[in-house]
Amino acid sequence: MEEKIYDIPVYICPWEEFNKYWNDHYEKLFRREEESEEEWIKRRAVFKQINHRRTTWKYHAIIGYISVYIHGIDLFTTLSIDVRERKIKGGRPDIYYGTSTFFRVRVRKNMSSEEVMNEFKLNIKEVSKGRLKNRYIDIEPFYNICKYIDWHEVFYSEDKLKKLEKEVEIATRSNRVFEIPKLPGCE
Numbered sequence: 001m002e003e004k005i006y007d008i009p010v011y012i013c014p015w016e017e018f019n020k021y022w023n024d025h026y027e028k029l030f031r032r033e034e035e036s037e038e039e040w041i042k043r044r045a046v047f048k049q050i051n052h053r054r055t056t057w058k059y060h061a062i063i064g065y066i067s068v069y070i071h072g073i074d075l076f077t078t079l080s081i082d083v084r085e086r087k088i089k090g091g092r093p094d095i096y097y098g099t100s101t102f103f104r105v106r107v108r109k110n111m112s113s114e115e116v117m118n119e120f121k122l123n124i125k126e127v128s129k130g131r132l133k134n135r136y137i138d139i140e141p142f143y144n145i146c147k148y149i150d151w152h153e154v155f156y157s158e159d160k161l162k163k164l165e166k167e168v169e170i171a172t173r174s175n176r177v178f179e180i181p182k183l184p185g186c187e
Helices: 015-030 037-050 111-133 140-146 149-154 156-173
Strands: 004-010 062-071 074-082 101-106
Touching: 004 140, 015 037, 037 156, 074 156, 101 111, 140 149
Parallel strands: none
Antiparallel strands: 004 062, 062 074, 074 101
16 A cells, blocks of 8 residues: 655746746846836836736746655655646646656665665656756755654554565465454354
8 A cells, every 4th residue: 555645846947047037038028228227126026926927936837746655665756747848937737647656765674764865865866867857856845854754663663564464474375365354253
């Protein structure tokens, strides 16, 4: 059984690049030749305020998500991404929800929480170089939350180990197992 624990947003670009794009856009369309830099900055702020919906990076520049799941003793991720050929800054994304694994981290019993996160960071950095080149992954909130998670307890708590051992035992006895419920009074 898998449990979804977090969605990491993937942005079309970093905030600075997004802001520069819209500043250039407004300057090209609306700046007057005789206008000073100070006057233009004030007027540009008005344009940005009027068109707030189009220039809001926090919500309108998201082109995908990296979903983080717990499955057995693996911390794995899937990538849901905008499938359009040409991605437009400020445009509405067409996000395709992928079901294939983006990357996986096997959590071994002797790993500390810090080692789990170091391996996760290394994997996300490596895999993102190819598939998410020139994109901004807002990973900081996830890392901040993970500081307070005991990954060893999440994957290897006593209850989980007993449940896993029972599943393995049932699976090794037979490929097809039918559990017969116990009737009250018949123990």
